[in-house]
Amino acid sequence: MSTTEPTQPATSTGPTVPTTDRRRWIGLVGISLAVALIIADSTIVNVAVPYIVRDLSLTSTEVQWVQESYTLVFAATLLIWGALADRYGRRRILLIGVVVFMAASMVAAVAATGPLLIGARVLQGVGGAMILPTSLSLINSTFTGRDRGIAFAVWGSTIGGMAAVGPLLGGWLTTAFSWRWAFGINLPVGLLIIALVLLFVPESRSPQTTGVDWVSALLTTVGFGLLAFGLIEGRQYGWWTSVKPLTIDGWTWESTLSPIPVAFAVSALALVVFVIRAYRRTRAGRSSLIDPGLFGITSFRNGNIAALIVSLGEFGIILSLPIWLQNVLGCTALQTGFVLLGLAVGSFAASGLSVGLPAKIGAVGVVRIGIVAEIIGIAGVGLVVSPTTGWAPLVGLLFVYGFGVGLATAQLTGVVLADVPVARSGEGSGIQSTSRQIGSALGIAVLGTVLFVSAGNSLSTELTDQGVPAAATDQLVNAVVDSAGSAIPALAADPATAAAADAAKQAFSQGTSYSAYVAAAFLVIGLIATLSLRNRWPQDGPTPDPAVAAS
Structure with a gap:
């Protein structure tokens, strides 16, 4: 079976929409808004969490699951929805995803308890996972040549831009109205997306009529879900020995062995079985969730490797900067959003x-x-961060960094999918999105560890040098690190601990610098990884989807 050409043309299902040039670009607006919806929501919630905790009286465990349940489900099911979109219709899966996301957002907006809010976040993760890979495959099947590059640029800029706009929007909605509007805003936006997609985006799918391999779907869900859980929560629960109990709905992990290595082991087993199963089913001519032959396409294989590595450092700054801006410089959530x-x-x-x-x-x-622009921007942030840094140099460096994100994200996506047959674009998009998501989870885990470990060590050393007793030093360090720096303003307000607050501000600034440097190092490795990629030109790429070209 060839890995560079579709074995049979993609066909449409249901009514198609005329794709004149103007209508295609209007359709792109709808697709981009769908991506903006899921990216912005993940960052909006981070800003709203303190207000949610106050209103719903969440426990510390519930707070973690409000933030992480969305990410875990999102990462675990990306591959499934990308493959299903090829079989049942890319536009159809995207629209279902938007509806699921809207419904979950409405439940979250009216949630009166922590468990109900967590359940809504899980559903949001399902909807988001349906939207992201299908948005890519719709662009790949609708645009060709130079237009495809422009469309992917818009897609990539939307991701980079909304990752930063989210905190601003969340800060405004939460402070001016209520944290519930951080979820409620998704209803009118979702309705607009549905209208644009129905009117201007054509349906297309692969002619493949074989059934879905649900065993493989379960294996990937378990494998990628536990992998993401381990990467995100390793610092919280301990990479080998338990440092805090894991509690889920009254059940508690009581072993001295951390749940993290167990999660990694089960994840590895599930993914190995999944790969073996995929090879065997493909050779037997049976349906499989992914075609291993896709990795025989050089641009797809090397591009995914590069995308994973770049993602390790690409959005890590979004983790550390808001913490530093609010707890060290004293910015409000809205001011943080403006920066x-x-x-x-x-x-x-x-x-x-x-x-x-x-x-x-x-x-x-x-x-x-x-x-290169990302490296300059993020390394520059590491250089200027201090307790007395003004906002102007930060905004300038973040502009350079964001400019690089806008260039790299979209074009790398285009390179990864350039030689993938359009009939398999949903599958390819799901794999590409999963690579990025796992890279981002690993980057957050590594950069979070660098931030908090270096800040804790620096603060401990400074307090010891000041002559603070060991017991008091440990108490202060634990209070500052465990609260992600939110204890610093209270320490600064008390004259008895003002000196410790100054030391904590310096320590968190140093930790933020170190995490920025590590992110820059990841990006340097990602830059080296791109040396294995063949340069692509706008006229390159597979034949467009006949269902789109003929409409």
Whole structure:
């Protein structure tokens, strides 16, 4: 079976929509808004969490699950929905995802208890996982050549921009109205998306009529879900020995062995079985969730490796900067959002340059320029961070960083999918999205560990040098680190602990710098990884989906 050409043309199901040039671009607005919906929501909630805790009296365990349940379900099911979209219709799966996301958002907006809110977040993760890979496959099947590069640039800039706009929107909605509007805003936006997609985005799918391999779907859900859980929660529960109990609905993990290595072991077993099963079913001519032959496509295989590595450092700064801005510089949630807006502006600005630049230097050339800009921006942030840093240099550096994100994210996506047969674009998009999501989870785990461990060590050393007794030093360090720095303002307000607060501010600034440098190092490795990629030009790529081209 060839890995570079579709074995049979993709066909449409149901009524198709005329795809004149203008209508295609209006359809892209709807697709981009769908992506913006899921990206912004994940960052909005981070800003709203303190208000949610106050209103619903959440326990510390419930707070963690409000934040992480969405990410875990999202990462665990991406691959499934990408493959199902090829079989049952890409537009159909995207629309179902938007409806699920809207319904879950309404439940979250009216939730009166922590468990109900967590359940709503799980459903949001399902909806988000349906939207992201199908948005990619719809772009891949609708646009070709130079237009495809522009469309992916818009898609990538939307992701980078909304990652920064989310905290601003969340801060405004939460402080001006209520945290419930951070979820409620998804209803009108979702209705607009549905209208645009129904009117301007054509349906397409693969002619494949074989059934779904549900055993493989279960294996990938368990494998990627537990992998994401281990990467995100390793610092909380201990990488080998338990440092705090894991409690789920009254059940508690009581072993001295941390649940994290167990999660990694089960994840590895599930994914190994999944890969073996996929090879065997493919060779036997039976349906499989993924076609291992896709990894025989050089651009797809190497592009996914590069995307995973780049994702390790790409959005890590979004983790540490809000903590530092609010707890060290004393910014409000809304002010933090305004500072991060520099990233969004840079990302959107990159989409304009992406129109003509690939034609001159190729898609991989644009990716490399973008990664270099990211390295400069994030390393610069590490250099300027201090307890007395002003907002102006940060905004400028975040603009450079966001500009790089806007260039690199979209064009790298285009390179990964460039040689994937359109009939398998949902499957390919699901794999690509999963690579990025796992890379992001690993980056957050590593950068979070660097931030809090270095901040804790620095604070402990400073307090010891000040002559603070060991017991008091441990108590202060634990209070500051366990609260992610939110204890610093209270320490600063008490004259008896003002000196400790100053030391904590310096320590968190140092930790933020170190995490920025590590993110920059990941991006340098990602830049090296792109050397294995063949440069792409706008006219390159597979034949468009006949269902779209004929409509």
